[in-house]
Amino acid sequence: MAESDNTARCDDDAAIASARYPTSARLVAAILRADEAAIRQLFLLYSPLLTDQARLMNIAPEDRHEFVTTLLDDVVLHLIEHQASPRNFSRYLVASLRNRARNWHRDSHRRLDATERAYDEPATSPQRIVAECHSDYGIRASARVAIGSDSSAREPIAKLAQRLSRELTREEQVMLIRLGRHVPLREVAEHLGVAYGTARVRLHRLRDRLRKLALEYTRSLKPDERGELERFFRRAEVILPRAAATRQPEKDYGNV
Amino acid sequence: MAMFDDGAIDVLMSAVGRESESADENLIYQDERFLFWLANDLRSGLDHDDRSRDQRQAIDFARRTLTSLKVRLAEKRLPRRQLKERAASIRATLAHAVPAASRERCATILDLAVAAGGGRELWDEPCDRWLELPEDLPSARYVALRVAGDSMAPVLGPREVILIHLDAAPRVDDLVVARLPDQSHVVKRVASMRGSTMELASFNPEYESIFVAREPSPVVGTVIARFTRE
Numbered sequence: 001m002a003e004s005d006n007t008a009r010c011d012d013d014a015a016i017a018s019a020r021y022p023t024s025a026r027l028v029a030a031i032l033r034a035d036e037a038a039i040r041q042l043f044l045l046y047s048p049l050l051t052d053q054a055r056l057m058n059i060a061p062e063d064r065h066e067f068v069t070t071l072l073d074d075v076v077l078h079l080i081e082h083q084a085s086p087r088n089f090s091r092y093l094v095a096s097l098r099n100r101a102r103n104w105h106r107d108s109h110r111r112l113d114a115t116e117r118a119y120d121e122p123a124t125s126p127q128r129i130v131a132e133c134h135s136d137y138g139i140r141a142s143a144r145v146a147i148g149s150d151s152s153a154r155e156p157i158a159k160l161a162q163r164l165s166r167e168l169t170r171e172e173q174v175m176l177i178r179l180g181r182h183v184p185l186r187e188v189a190e191h192l193g194v195a196y197g198t199a200r201v202r203l204h205r206l207r208d209r210l211r212k213l214a215l216e217y218t219r220s221l222k223p224d225e226r227g228e229l230e231r232f233f234r235r236a237e238v239i240l241p242r243a244a245a246t247r248q249p250e251k252d253y254g255n256v
Numbered sequence: 257m258a259m260f261d262d263g264a265i266d267v268l269m270s271a272v273g274r275e276s277e278s279a280d281e282n283l284i285y286q287d288e289r290f291l292f293w294l295a296n297d298l299r300s301g302l303d304h305d306d307r308s309r310d311q312r313q314a315i316d317f318a319r320r321t322l323t324s325l326k327v328r329l330a331e332k333r334l335p336r337r338q339l340k341e342r343a344a345s346i347r348a349t350l351a352h353a354v355p356a357a358s359r360e361r362c363a364t365i366l367d368l369a370v371a372a373g374g375g376r377e378l379w380d381e382p383c384d385r386w387l388e389l390p391e392d393l394p395s396a397r398y399v400a401l402r403v404a405g406d407s408m409a410p411v412l413g414p415r416e417v418i419l420i421h422l423d424a425a426p427r428v429d430d431l432v433v434a435r436l437p438d439q440s441h442v443v444k445r446v447a448s449m450r451g452s453t454m455e456l457a458s459f460n461p462e463y464e465s466i467f468v469a470r471e472p473s474p475v476v477g478t479v480i481a482r483f484t485r486e
Contacts, residue, residue, distance in 0.1 A: 034325060039321055044314045091287075157271045180273020
């Protein structure tokens with residue numbers, strides 16, 4: 001488990017969408033009593049978030065449900081058996097999932113390496129039988145997606161994000177992540193502990209900064225990489241109206 | 257460059273924000289309030305079908321998790337011991353053999369189909385094998401039974417020997433041997449005792465719970481140990 005804190009949080013003011021368990025502390029307290037309704041609620045509240053996290057951690061779509069369910073199962077059993085109340089329950093769950101995903105990828109890479117070695121050294125490898133039974137194509141097709149390897153359209157954005165993580169301040173990155181998830185600016189201001197007006201000003205500055213950094217970055221790209229970035233924007237222009245129709249993000253951060 | 261107008265910057269902010277989010281060691285992402293917001297937002301974005309599916313999965317999940325918990329509890333409470341058996345000093349029915357075996361710190365072993373239920377009267381069964389009681393067990397009236405069926409898997413497997421304390425009062429979560437109205441005997445977990453009804457549950461989810469009247473008590477005894485030959 002990534003983070004285990006045995007002190008229950010008393011000032012747990014972060015509301016979750018449940019009338020029966022208005023705070024995560026109450027939800028955890030009910031889980032510690034092995035309350036079936038609380039365990040159901042835990043699944044309902046957190047499985048979408050954790051499934052989304054599993055997606056971000058490149059867990060294959062067909063494995064995500066089992067991955068999340070197994071994690072939640074282990075977390076519940078761990079909490080009950082150790083009577084532990086994590087201080088920040090959402091963080092605890094997400095950190096646990098990320099740890100597990102890292103281990104999952106590491107083990108997948110090891111398995112894949114062992115299988116590939118079996119091709120090179122069929123006489124000495126314990127994986128010889130597997131290698132003999134599968135085609136090279138089949139083994140590669142069944143391999144997990146590695147973290148970081150992604151479609152070419154996302155690659156320039158990933159590189160830009162890496163560069164920005166070095167250039168932007170922590171607060172600017174916090175804003176960027178939240179706005180990427182369409183969190184309304186008023187709530188972003190609350191998360192940052194600043195007034196709404198201040199958040200608007202900071203957003204305006206962030207946009208200017210981002211524009212400048214992105215421009216510099218684009219100039220440093222090779223022509224083919226620049227082409228990929230342009231394709232990304234062309235695609236985005238097609239996708240954006242549809243995304244706006246379904247999610248209806250608050251637009252007040254668009255033009256400050 | 258023309259591509260970085262306001263619209264392009266919005267797209268870029270969104271894309272870069274998401275990219276930063278998936279960065280592996282991103283401490284910025286570990287914000288409890290944001291995660292709450294995200295959990296609720298993702299949940300509210302589900303359509304009716306997804307919600308119905310989630311409800312079904314949540315029910316299954318809670319049941320399976322609680323069963324796993326009970327299995328772990330039972331595994332802890334009933335460590336596997338080595339089976340030491342010998343020929344009975346006297347050949348008699350169970351009713352007569354129990355006191356004699358108890359005097360020699362033994363328990364009679366019956367090869368009764370406990371979990372599957374054979375409809376036979378327990379006390380009239382002849383028994384010719386005794387189990388030597390471990391030294392840490394206090395003197396009491398015990399019977400050892402060989403389990404049949406897989407309803408209590410993974411805690412109790414077929415042919416596993418369990419030791420029953422005949423005079424123990426059952427509590428919730430105890431494993432008990434109970435006599436059913438059809439005269440068969442089963443080994444189950446006491447899942448609940450509400451009002452005049454007792455719920456006897458299996459660990460194997462393929463088996464339904466059995467509801468029996470608490471009075472007269474259907475419980476023959478409580479399982480206090482399990483034994484294997486290895």
